[in-house]
Amino acid sequence: MPMSRPAGPTSSRAAPSAGGKAAPPLVCCAICGTESQQPVFRPLPIEQPPDLDLRPGERLRGTMSRWLQVCPECAYAAPDISRAHPSAAEAVHAAPFRALIAETTHPPLARRFLAWAYVLEETGALHAAAEATLQAAWVADDAMMPDLATQWRLDAVALWRAGPPLDVEQELRVVDALRRAGEWDAAVSTAEATLARHPPDMIGPALMLERRLANARDAGRYSMGSAMPPPSHRPHVSHQKLQAGRGFGDGLMGRFVNWAAKLFRRE
Ligand SMILES: [Zn+2]
Numbered sequence: 001m002p003m004s005r006p007a008g009p010t011s012s013r014a015a016p017s018a019g020g021k022a023a024p025p026l027v028c029c030a031i032c033g034t035e036s037q038q039p040v041f042r043p044l045p046i047e048q049p050p051d052l053d054l055r056p057g058e059r060l061r062g063t064m065s066r067w068l069q070v071c072p073e074c075a076y077a078a079p080d081i082s083r084a085h086p087s088a089a090e091a092v093h094a095a096p097f098r099a100l101i102a103e104t105t106h107p108p109l110a111r112r113f114l115a116w117a118y119v120l121e122e123t124g125a126l127h128a129a130a131e132a133t134l135q136a137a138w139v140a141d142d143a144m145m146p147d148l149a150t151q152w153r154l155d156a157v158a159l160w161r162a163g164p165p166l167d168v169e170q171e172l173r174v175v176d177a178l179r180r181a182g183e184w185d186a187a188v189s190t191a192e193a194t195l196a197r198h199p200p201d202m203i204g205p206a207l208m209l210e211r212r213l214a215n216a217r218d219a220g221r222y223s224m225g226s227a228m229p230p231p232s233h234r235p236h237v238s239h240q241k242l243q244a245g246r247g248f249g250d251g252l253m254g255r256f257v258n259w260a261a262k263l264f265r266r267e
Contacts, residue, residue, distance in 0.1 A: 027069060030084035031092050034073035038081065041066040049225035052206055053176040054169075055138055057223065064139065068112050075101045077115045084119075091122035106148065110139040114152075117159075126163030127170070130156040134177065141221070153177040168199035172206055179214045180221070187214040202227060 027038040041063065048057025055061065069081040076092045078084065091097055100114050117132035133156040140149035157177050160166060166174065171194040178187035191211040199207060206227040213222065 027080075027082050029071035029074060029076055029081050031076040031081075031089045032071060032074040034071055036072050038069040039066045041079075049223045051176075052210060052222050052224060052227065053134065053173045053180075054224075064135065065109055067135070068116055070112055070115075075115060076119070077112045078119070085123040085125075087123045088119050091119045094122070107139050107143045107145070110136040110143070110148070110152075113139065121159065126159050127166075130159035130163070133159060134173070137177075150181045153181040154183070157181075168194050168197055168203050168207075171197075172199075172203055172210070175207060175210045175214075179210055180219050182217075182219055184214045184217060187211075 024037045024040055026035045028035050044059040044063060047059060048061075050056050068077045068079060070077045071081050074092055076084065076088070097115060097118050100118055101111050103111060106114070113132045113136040117129045117136065120129035120132060133152050137149045137152035137156065140146070140152060154177070157174050160170060160174050171190060175187050175191045175194065178190060188211055191207045191214065195204065195207050202224060206224060209222065209227040213220070
């Protein structure tokens with residue numbers, strides 16, 4: 001028997017369930033009013049450091065297929081399709097949105113992120129649109145489609161730069177996107193301009209790593225752990241705190257630290 005779900009979105013209710021097992025909630029699309037079952041996404045603990053572009057480590061990394069809900073009727077995609085910007089319906093019905101979701105040469109999950117990015121862009125949330133476009137690039141990475149990953153990284157950079165001024169953490173992500181798209185000179189100059197802003201904490205070492213990788217024409221994926229200065233360069237307590245606070249295994253962090261130590265000796 002259907003029951004109300006006070007903890008969920010106000011426009012959701014539980015789907016009829018069989019055998020007493022809870023079914024995913026029915027969600028009412030804010031664009032077209034269609035009700036559908038949608039996956040419930042609960043962030044999992046992160047047990048590995050993020051990539052330099054802040055793509056989360058596992059186990060959160062492996063959950064991308066559940067980050068967005070999709071309306072089966074109008075294809076509106078969003079973290080919560082029961083909510084929408086007042087202008088979102090116009091975007092969802094526009095030709096570019098329909099073309100995006102019909103583009104069969106793109107992985108279906110990437111289309112979902114690009115559809116959400118389009119709605120965000122059309123409603124003025126340019127940095128959020130950049131984020132969603134970068135997530136499409138991550139899908140392309142996983143699907144071994146490097147040309148699409150490059151295209152979407154550069155699209156993400158354009159969206160970031162079209163929005164309000166970027167903080168140093170966002171600039172790091174721009175640098176990473178440029179480097180991984182093979183835009184070496186732009187990656188180096190953006191890294192240097194951001195280093196001149198005296199970025200705090202992990203951002204400075206990560207930018208130095210980015211600059212080194214770009215100069216070496218290395219478009220590979222690296223984690224934040226790769227940018228860690230060796231322990232001898234860090235106060236003992238804060239290093240321990242970092243390990244404990246982020247839940248990294250000693251062995252895993254040790255590998256990152258050794259790798260970074262080699263890298264920094266050549267600096
Ligand atoms: Zn809909």
